[in-house]
Amino acid sequence: xxxSFCDNLAIISQKYSGFHLCREHFVRDFEExxxxxxxxxxxxxxxxxxxxxxxxxKDSTALLFCLRRIxxxxxxxxxxxxxxxxxxxxxxDTIKAARxxxxxxxIEQHIVSFREEYGYDLDEMVPGKKVAPCTYxxxxxxxxxxxxxxxxxxxxxxxxxxxxxxxxxIMMNYLKGDFERLMRFRPWRAQKGLVPxxxxxxxxxxxxxxxxxxxxxxxxxxxxCPYANLSLRADxxxxxxxxxxxxxxxxxxxxxxxxxxxxKAQGSYAQMDLAACKECGEPCVKELCKACxxxxxxxxxxxxxxxxx
Ligand code: SF4
Ligand code: ZN
Numbered sequence: 001x002x003x004s005f006c007d008n009l010a011i012i013s014q015k016y017s018g019f020h021l022c023r024e025h026f027v028r029d030f031e032e033x034x035x036x037x038x039x040x041x042x043x044x045x046x047x048x049x050x051x052x053x054x055x056x057x058k059d060s061t062a063l064l065f066c067l068r069r070i071x072x073x074x075x076x077x078x079x080x081x082x083x084x085x086x087x088x089x090x091x092x093d094t095i096k097a098a099r100x101x102x103x104x105x106x107i108e109q110h111i112v113s114f115r116e117e118y119g120y121d122l123d124e125m126v127p128g129k130k131v132a133p134c135t136y137x138x139x140x141x142x143x144x145x146x147x148x149x150x151x152x153x154x155x156x157x158x159x160x161x162x163x164x165x166x167x168x169x170i171m172m173n174y175l176k177g178d179f180e181r182l183m184r185f186r187p188w189r190a191q192k193g194l195v196p197x198x199x200x201x202x203x204x205x206x207x208x209x210x211x212x213x214x215x216x217x218x219x220x221x222x223x224x225c226p227y228a229n230l231s232l233r234a235d236x237x238x239x240x241x242x243x244x245x246x247x248x249x250x251x252x253x254x255x256x257x258x259x260x261x262x263x264k265a266q267g268s269y270a271q272m273d274l275a276a277c278k279e280c281g282e283p284c285v286k287e288l289c290k291a292c293x294x295x296x297x298x299x300x301x302x303x304x305x306x307x308x309x
Contacts, residue, residue, distance in 0.1 A: 012211060015248035023215050030212050034066050034200050043198040044156065047075050051154035051195070053145055054080040054109070056097030058220040059160030062209045063201055065218055067158065068105050081148045081157075083141050084113035086121025090225050097221040104218070112148045114140055118295060125298055126227070133227035136294055143282060143291040149195040161199040164206040167251040168236045170258045175236070183269040186262045191274045193283035205251065 001010045003022035010020035021029055038044055052067060054060040067078060080102040084091055095111065102109035115121050118140060126133045149157045173182035190196050201209060213220050228234055243250045276282070277289035284290065 011215070012208070014208075016252060026208075026211065027215060030204065030208060031066060031070055033203055035070055037203050038070070038198075038200050041198065043158075043200060044071070044074075044076055048155040049077040049079065049153060050156050050158050050198075051079050051081045051145070051149040051152055052107075052158045053160065054082050054098045054102060055160070056082070056094035056099075056101070056221045057160070058210050058213045058222065059162050059165075059201060059206070061097065061101050061160075061218055061220045062204075062212050063158060063160040064101055064105060064107065065216060066212070067200060068107065078107050079152055079154065080107050080109040081145060081152070082109060082111045083144050083148075084111055084115075085137055085141065086114045086123055087225060087227070088121075088123055090223055093223055094221040097219060101218060101220075110148060110152065112144050114144065117144050117147070118291070120298065122227075125294075129297070131294065131297065132230060134231045134233070137227070139290045139294055143289065146195055146282065150193075154195060157195050157197045159197060159199055160201055160209075162201045162204050162206050162209055163251050163255065164237065164240065166199070166202050167240055167254040168233055170254055171236050171240060172232055175232070180269065182258070183262065183265060186259075191283055193274065193276060193281075202255075203252075 001013065001020050002008070003010045003025055004019040005025045006022060008022035008024065011023050012026055013020045019029075044050065050067070052060070052064050054064050064078070064080060071078070080098065082095060082098045082102075084095055099109060113121075114125075122133065122137055122140075125136045129136075145157050145159075169185060170182065173179070173185065204212075240251060240254070272285055274283035274285060275287075277284045277292055278287050279292040280289060282289045282291065284292075286293075288296070
């Protein structure tokens with residue numbers, strides 16, 4: 001099949017747009033869409049230092065690669081931050097891949113581990129606990145990234161969340177009927193102590209991200225986390241993929257629909273002012289931040305502000 005824009009052979013048929021794209025036009029389309037996302041969301045300002053969360057998987061690898069290219073002529077500094085949650089048989093390989101891409105692009109990399117920050121590997125936090133592994137993982141990863149970004153003096157944290165992730169998160173909150181959480185999904189304003197988070201790949205389908213890595217010949221670790229199938233997200237992902245293949249564009253319309261609702265609801269769900277956690281000083285809604293609350297459940301009794309444990 002021929003490319004819709006030139007005589008070259010197409011490497012992808014975008015069912016949602018109706019275009020067939022050759023390698024060159026695919027890469028151009030991909031990077032233009034990411035640039036548009038950055039622009040619409042006013043995500044990056046001149047002289048910003050951006051801490052890019054790089055796990056070594058395809059999303060964050062594509063993110064680092066693509067930002068590096070798009071921002072090449074701008075006065076923006078990129079630094080890679082890799083979180084080692086401590087997941088045996090999984091994280092070691094992804095960290096190697098993260099190291100390789102940072103090195104290849106000549107970008108400084110910092111690794112922060114759950115063990116150093118909180119005293120435990122994720123594998124040690126999980127057994128026999130009522131809380132799902134992904135809950136621990138998500139809370140501590142966010143916390144660790146925020147703390148690392150502050151230490152590095154970063155203005156923003158960029159994560160590799162893609163269109164599939166966004167549509168899944170929205171759908172999961174619909175399914176749980178958790179409207180409050182859904183509304184919090186779209187941050188309205190900057191909060192003290194919280195480094196603003198940006199998601200430059202939020203409009204990009206997961207499959208195109210994988211293809212972008214492939215055509216740019218960057219190696220990514222495709223291994224799946226051993227805890228991934230224990231979450232509601234895994235079922236929602238299958239459901240959304242099934243709908244997308246029958247009705248192309250479903251993921252995009254899920255996100256668009258949510259944005260319309262969120263715009264209408266703006267003001268009705270006032271964003272709370274965040275306080276400082278009384279244990280560690282990180283921003284939080286209650287007295288303790290989520291990370292310290294979970295650490296309490298683990299029975300550590302001590303805060304992660306004490307880095308010596
Ligand atoms: Fe963490 Fe869950 Fe992702 Fe595994 S699947 S890395 S436990 S959030
Ligand atoms: Zn705390």
